[in-house]
Each structure stands twice: as C-alpha cells, then as structure tokens.
Amino acid sequence: MTTLTQLKNVFSLEELQALNIGRVIYEVGGRGGYCGFHATSIAEHFGINAYELPGKFGCYVNYLGGGIRGAITQSDYDRVNTSARKMKLLSALAAACVRVYEDMEGSLNDEEDEDGETNWDAMATKGARAAGITRAY
Numbered sequence: 001m002t003t004l005t006q007l008k009n010v011f012s013l014e015e016l017q018a019l020n021i022g023r024v025i026y027e028v029g030g031r032g033g034y035c036g037f038h039a040t041s042i043a044e045h046f047g048i049n050a051y052e053l054p055g056k057f058g059c060y061v062n063y064l065g066g067g068i069r070g071a072i073t074q075s076d077y078d079r080v081n082t083s084a085r086k087m088k089l090l091s092a093l094a095a096a097c098v099r100v101y102e103d104m105e106g107s108l109n110d111e112e113d114e115d116g117e118t119n120w121d122a123m124a125t126k127g128a129r130a131a132g133i134t135r136a137y
Helices: 004-008 013-017 039-046 084-109 120-130
Strands: 025-029 032-038 056-061 063-065
Touching: 004 084, 013 084, 025 084, 032 039, 032 084, 039 056, 039 084, 056 084, 084 120
Parallel strands: none
Antiparallel strands: 025 032, 032 056
C-alpha cells in the first residue's frame, strides 16, 4: 500500500500515476478542472468502502466566471467510518492531487501571456485563491 512519505513526495502527474492506485483522471483548463481517481480505485487500493468517498476523489477547481478560476479544493470523505491512519493517507493523497493540479496548470498562471501582455485572468485567479474563494454562487 502507498505510504505517507510516498504521497508527500508527489508533485507531478507521472509521480501520481507511479503510485499505481489506478488511472489518474484529470482535466485542466481556463474554466476549472480536476485531478484524482475514481472512488473504486482508491477504495480497492486503501481497503475502504467506495461509498465513503465521492465518485471522483482528489481535487477540483470551479470556474468563477470572467476568466477567473477558484481556489483548488480537496475532496472530502466519510470521517466517521474511516480509521485515523486511512484518514491521514486520504488527506495526503488529496494534497498530492492539489500539487499535481498546480503543476499541470503551468502557463495558465503566468503573469504575462505569450505576447508579453498582462495575463489578467491569472492575476484575478491568484487573488481569488489567496482569498480562498471556491465558488461564485
């Protein structure tokens, strides 16, 4: 099974896939996205019930409108029926998915676009994330 140390050392899509939890599912774009795994893969890998997880587990970003993406939000899980050890692993996995998502966003967050102009969408997204805004409604 995957360890906390392994999860804390994940920063790229390749490293996340190398954990062999299952197929990494992701979508990254100017209108939000997600990164993670299907609940069934995580349940099998960590020995928990799939119904204790959302259908997709990892992280997601909502589109706030006007070119602005919200804060990267980690998936949650059933804390009542999950052991303390497995809660630490799930939290570390969600945090790893956040790091991978940030890495995959790449140039979306550059302060200047390819023409050398200010990337106002990136600047606004940076502000929304600093404020912890996850949704616009």
